[in-house]
Amino acid sequence: MLGVHKNEVILTEYDEDWANQFQITKIEVEAILGDNILGIHHIGSTAIKGIVAKPILDVAVTVKSIEQLNVSGMESVGYVYCSNRFVPEDYLFMKYTDEYRNVCTHHIHCYLEGHENLKAVILFCKYLNTHPETAGQYNDLKQKLAYIYSNDRIAYTEGKADFINKIVSLAKDELRTK
Secondary structure, eight states, rough: OOOEEETTOBBBBTTHEEEEEHHHHHHHHHHHHHGGEEEEESGGGGTTTOOBSSSSSEEEEEESTTTOOHHHHHHHTTEEEEEEEETEEEEEEEEEETTTOEEEEEEEEEEETTTTTHHHHHHHHHHHOOHHHHHHHHHHHHHHHHHHHOHHHHHHHHHHHHHHHHHHHHHHHHHHTT
């Protein structure tokens, strides 16, 4: 099941169905954003096999144009457009299970091609999926932080930043040596 209440940090065991949920979401987004799409990627912890995750499906969409995002189309299937108010140049749609926007199930991040955040989130997931020991370390960190910051998602996220940045750097180094 997907969904987490606002500000809460609830982690659940890896669920094989998250890959299926991504495929369903991908088809939905492709139908709405159409020719503006250059690529769609499953990102975030639900994309990393075997680790705990907040059950919110994160999807990165590479688009040709931010100006041509079909906001009304996304809104018609239940997404709320948050523009880039959280992260510069990360245009976000969020989906909720309730009209009061208390339980979030999906984050659809839209980026222009070549954006550094886009590259980083993709590299991070790929690296952890090919380095299970490091994924285990990330899993342990997430559980520790979730215990400490169970009602403070911002502090939880900030607590992961150094680890994430280190892994992205390792992933870039690994790419350079191939």
